[in-house]
């Protein structure tokens with residue numbers, strides 16, 4: 001257990017009646033977490049609403065400084081937070097540290113953006129009148145987050161909200177409430193009022209989702225998770241016309257053209273496909289490889305994938321941890337088995353791994369077709385499914401043949417092709433000759449059924465701000 005572990009999450013524990021949080025690598029109980037009933041969450045929301053006006057009335061510099069203090073504390077507790085993250089979600093410790101740095105970067109970035117919520121003075125349409133546009137905080141916000149990035153999803157939503165002068169109430173995933181609780185404790189230590197950022201774990205997500213979406217006080221709902229749940233929340237939020245930010249599922253194509261630097265493409269595929277054991281919304285779900293270079297690409301990729309170390313993420317040097325639960329494992333098995341019986345070829349892996357009950361062996365399949373379930377659904381596991389293509393038009397057609405539009409990747413050394421394909425891909429994010437694209441300085445988000453709105457970057461603040469137009473008349477002549 002991390003040394004400071006009890007202190008960071010003590011406020012959220014309930015040993016007698018709490019919700020069990022299990023280590024996916026071992027199945028062991030890590031902690032029992034207090035859950036909130038609908039009535040209790042209603043009180044938390046009302047307390048947030050009562051506190052947020054004072055928070056918004058503080059200077060932007062004051063809020064910026066509290067966020068900066070929170071950032072400093074997160075970095076100071078880097079090791080403890082990374083260990084909590086690995087314990088509850090299973091990712092290797094090195095990846096948890098990288099996630100921690102990513103999570104912290106949003107707090108740092110929005111501590112800076114807090115002071116840049118500029119309005120406008122618009123040239124007027126008539127003399128004696130002035131037009132002023134200000135940016136006002138949206139109000140009290142609610143968020144629901146997934147288990148696969150249990151630290152970063154909390155900060156990517158709460159830091160811009162707090163910077164803008166909003167309050168935020170978050171229900172984390174049932175699987176990973178501890179990272180969220182630890183971040184909440186550090187925010188309180190940084191002087192952020194307790195009512196302004198609240199974590200409310202629950203084992204009844206449907207009840208909390210409905211409460212958030214229909215509550216008259218909540219003005220905005222931010223969700224990261226599956227497209228199915230996102231659609232449900234959007235429909236529910238319609239009843240009270242809430243603003244919504246939806247970061248939903250993906251089906252990322254990872255395209256390797258014949259003119260690509262194959263070494264770089266293999267390197268990128270290792271990150272885009274196998275990071276977090278494939279459990280990432282921006283994970284490469286389909287590897288589209290031009291037929292002429294498929295042999296070389298697959299050979300090099302297989303060497304790398306076969307050498308991956310699979311095991312408990314707390315152990316030194318592990319690269320592939322467990323899947324989050326048995327249901328996830330069964331889905332990966334089902335999609336892989338169906339692809340194999342539908343005509344795909346197993347190059348390596350292809351079954352459970354003996355490191356523990358929830359581990360799956362890193363796998364490569366070739367001969368996958370776009371009409372197979374494995375190419376249509378999110379795999380969310382360490383399985384690379386390789387689809388061959390003939391030319392650029394073919395690659396673009398296959399890549400866009402999905403209702404999703406989150407991340408996409410392609411490798412080429414041809415500048416003209418880079419420009420054309422970048423424009424043709426119907427995705428919110430395109431990585432050219434890169435396997436990792438998340439950063440706090442760029443807008444993260446999807447198109448089509450992958451979502452609405454953007455997180456991070458200067459646009460991330462606007463999600464928590466409303467424009468207010470004021471017309472000042474009667475200014476006359478002096």
Ligand code: NAD
Pocket residue numbers: 144145146147148149171172173174205206207208209210224225226227229230232233246247248249250280281282378406446450451
């Ligand atoms: P999920 O949709 O099952 O759960 C996400 C959250 O929603 C959890 O907190 C869960 O408790 C809650 N939830 C579940 N059912 C609900 C309901 N009926 N009403 C309200 N809330 C409900 O997704 P998951 O398995 O935790 O996460 C994986 C999914 O998240 C994948 O589809 C992945 O692509 C997506 N994801 C997207 C992004 C992004 O930024 N676009 C980032 C990470 C994960």
